[in-house]
Amino acid sequence: MTEINQVIQHAQRQLFEAGIDSAKAEAAIIVAHVLEVERGKLGIMQALGERLTPKAVDSVSELVEARVTRTPLQYLTGTAGFYGLDVQVEPGVFIPRVETEILVETTLQHFDTAEGPLKILDLCTGTGAIAAALAEQLEQRNIPAAVWAVDLDPAAADLARRNTAEYNVTVLCADATDSGTLLAAADLEPHVGVFDAVVTNPPYIPTATPVTQPEAGFDPQQALYGGSADGTSIPLAIADQALQWLAPGGFFIMEHDHTHASELAAALEADPGWQDVVTVQDLTQTNRFVSAIRTDLPQPTPKTPPTLAQ
Numbered sequence: 001m002t003e004i005n006q007v008i009q010h011a012q013r014q015l016f017e018a019g020i021d022s023a024k025a026e027a028a029i030i031v032a033h034v035l036e037v038e039r040g041k042l043g044i045m046q047a048l049g050e051r052l053t054p055k056a057v058d059s060v061s062e063l064v065e066a067r068v069t070r071t072p073l074q075y076l077t078g079t080a081g082f083y084g085l086d087v088q089v090e091p092g093v094f095i096p097r098v099e100t101e102i103l104v105e106t107t108l109q110h111f112d113t114a115e116g117p118l119k120i121l122d123l124c125t126g127t128g129a130i131a132a133a134l135a136e137q138l139e140q141r142n143i144p145a146a147v148w149a150v151d152l153d154p155a156a157a158d159l160a161r162r163n164t165a166e167y168n169v170t171v172l173c174a175d176a177t178d179s180g181t182l183l184a185a186a187d188l189e190p191h192v193g194v195f196d197a198v199v200t201n202p203p204y205i206p207t208a209t210p211v212t213q214p215e216a217g218f219d220p221q222q223a224l225y226g227g228s229a230d231g232t233s234i235p236l237a238i239a240d241q242a243l244q245w246l247a248p249g250g251f252f253i254m255e256h257d258h259t260h261a262s263e264l265a266a267a268l269e270a271d272p273g274w275q276d277v278v279t280v281q282d283l284t285q286t287n288r289f290v291s292a293i294r295t296d297l298p299q300p301t302p303k304t305p306p307t308l309a310q
C-alpha cells in the first residue's frame with residue numbers, strides 16, 4: 001500500500017517532466033478517476049494519509065504513462081467538462097474545448113428574454129456538447145426548446161446521441177454542407193426556414209497549418225481542417241446552409257479560426273440574407289466567432305435545402 005500523497009507527487013513529477021503545464025491538477029484528476037471519487041473527496045483522503053492498493057497504483061501508472069505520450073487527459077478519464085456538464089468523450093471524436101463555451105453563452109444571452117418554444121440546429125455537433133449545454137441551460141431557464149444536432153461522422157453522431165439522451169435533442173448523421181442529402185432522409189423538411197438559431201463549431205483550420213499542440217494530433221482530421229488552403233471552405237458552406245434553415249430574425253453563430261474574422265464577417269455582410277453581423281471574442285480576446293441575424297429577404301439564389309440522414 002502506498003500513500004495517496006506519494007502517488008500524486010510521483011505522477012506530478014512525471015507529467016511535469018513531460019512538459020505538461022497543469023501537472024499538479026492532472027495528477028490529482030488521474031488519481032481521483034482511478035479511485036472513482038470527486039476531487040474534494042480526494043483532498044480529504046490525502047489529508048487523512050489514506051493509501052492506495054497496488055492495483056490502483058498500477059492503474060495510475062498506466063494512465064500517467066499514456067498522458068506522458070500526450071494522450072489527451074479527457075480520453076483517459078472518458079469525460080470533458082463543458083458548460084457545467086460532464087460530456088462523454090472517446091478517441092476518434094473531437095474533444096470539446098473551453099473556448100466554445102462562449103458560443104453557448106452568447107446564444108443564451110441572445111435568448112435571454114425569449115419565451116419559446118425555440119428550435120435550434122447545431123451543425124457539426126461532435127460529442128453533442130453544444131446541443132446538450134443549450135438544451136440543459138434552456139430547460140433550467142424554463143424556455144421550451146427542441147434541438148437538432150448534425151454530424152457527418154457516425155461515431156460522433158452516436159456519441160452525441162448518448163450525451164444528449166436526457167434532453168429534447170434529435171441527432172442526425174449527415175453532411176451539413178451538402179444541399180443534396182440532408183433533407184430527404186430526415187424529419188427536418190417541415191423545419192426549413194423555421195429555426196430560431198443555427199449554432200456551429202465546424203472544422204476551420206487552414207489545410208497548410210500544422211497542429212502544434214501535441215494533444216490535437218489525437219483529434220480526427222475531419223474535425224479540424226476547413227476544406228481549403230485558408231480553411232474557410234466548410235465554414236462558408238455552413239453559413240450558406242444556415243440561411244436556408246433559419247426563420248427571418250433567426251440567430252446564427254459560428255466559431256472560426258482567428259485568421260478568418262474579417263473574411264467571414266465581410267462575406268456575411270455582403271449577403272442580403274444577413275444583418276447585424278458581429279465578431280465575438282473568446283476569453284483570450286481573440287476574434288473567434290461570427291454572429292448574424294437572418295433578414296426577411298429571400299436568398300438571392302435559392303438553393304436546394306440541405307439533407308439529413310438519421
Ligand SMILES: C[S@@+](CC[C@H](N)C(=O)[O-])C[C@H]1O[C@@H](n2cnc3c(N)ncnc32)[C@H](O)[C@@H]1O
Pocket residue numbers: 094095096097100123124125126127128129130150151152153156174175176177178200201202203204222223224234
Ligand atoms: C471542430 S469539431 C466540433 C465539434 C463540436 N461542435 C464541438 O464544438 O465540440 C467539428 C465536427 O464537425 C464534423 N464535421 C466535419 N465535416 C462535417 C460536415 N461536412 N457535415 C457535418 N459534420 C461535419 C466533424 O466530424 C466534427 O465532429
